[in-house]
Amino acid sequence: MRRKIVAGNWKMNGSKDLAKELVGCVRSEAEALDNGVEVVIIPPAIYVGDVVEQAGGKLAVGVQNVGQWSSGAYTGEVSADMAKDQGCEYALVGHSERRQLFGESDELVAAKVERLLASGLTAIVCVGETLDEREAGRAEAVVASQVKAALTKVAAEQWGQVVIAYEPVWAIGTGKTATAEDAQAMHAAIRVTLAEAGAPAESISLLYGGSVKADNAAALFAEPDIDGGLIGGASLKSEDFVSICRAMP
Numbered sequence: 001m002r003r004k005i006v007a008g009n010w011k012m013n014g015s016k017d018l019a020k021e022l023v024g025c026v027r028s029e030a031e032a033l034d035n036g037v038e039v040v041i042i043p044p045a046i047y048v049g050d051v052v053e054q055a056g057g058k059l060a061v062g063v064q065n066v067g068q069w070s071s072g073a074y075t076g077e078v079s080a081d082m083a084k085d086q087g088c089e090y091a092l093v094g095h096s097e098r099r100q101l102f103g104e105s106d107e108l109v110a111a112k113v114e115r116l117l118a119s120g121l122t123a124i125v126c127v128g129e130t131l132d133e134r135e136a137g138r139a140e141a142v143v144a145s146q147v148k149a150a151l152t153k154v155a156a157e158q159w160g161q162v163v164i165a166y167e168p169v170w171a172i173g174t175g176k177t178a179t180a181e182d183a184q185a186m187h188a189a190i191r192v193t194l195a196e197a198g199a200p201a202e203s204i205s206l207l208y209g210g211s212v213k214a215d216n217a218a219a220l221f222a223e224p225d226i227d228g229g230l231i232g233g234a235s236l237k238s239e240d241f242v243s244i245c246r247a248m249p
């Protein structure tokens with residue numbers, strides 16, 4: 001039985017007020033859900049403490065990024081242990097914005113995955129192709145290579161802490177969403193890649209991200225290999241985010 005997860009990535013948005021109002025509302029709505037979905041809020045690191053104060057019950061908290069080191073003279077960085085210490089259960093790693101804007105390589109992503117798992121967090125490993133790569137017919141190859149590279153340092157007993165989020169770069173923040181059929185096809189391909197990498201592919205949750213909204217979530221979540229969503233813009237409005245959580249079958 002795979003975990004069903006809907007995670008809201010606030011990116012560099014939010015405030016103390018949003019942490020208070022939105023999280024309080026989402027928490028009480030999450031308690032009423034009977035579809036077994038785990039709801040996760042992933043705010044900017046500076047608001048993690050505020051969100052953790054409001055979370056609990058069925059609502060968990062994550063960080064958007066951690067450094068690859070355990071501690072030390074790395075000004076501006078936050079460690080996986082610190083995120084855990086603050087009450088986080090999840091962390092994003094390898095988001096396309098980190099790869100594209102901050103030059104994060106596959107090797108760095110793998111090092112961060114290793115650090116997150118050692119700290120006891122669940123790593124939501126983000127992968128996805130650009131529009132050029134899709135149009136060149138290379139989408140599956142690119143995603144397979146990202147998945148394999150990210151997971152090179154996962155030990156056999158750590159697979160339960162790994163979640164993959166497929167986020168086609170061309171669908172992020174653009175209003176364009178992969179069709180449910182295309183997303184399902186990529187998720188099925190990711191499962192094959194996971195098996196090739198020695199992972200228990202059938203038990204790993206695969207999330208779809210990229211302009212998921214209240215009106216397209218149900219079709220995406222109905223697909224057999226889509227176990228949830230990683231939501232950007234629509235996670236900043238409680239009613240939209242809650243509707244997406246409710247769309248999980």
Ligand code: G3P
Pocket residue numbers: 009095167171172173174175209210211212230231232233234
């Ligand atoms: O991590 C979530 C993401 O990148 C998708 O963002 O705004 O297209 O839902 P958005």
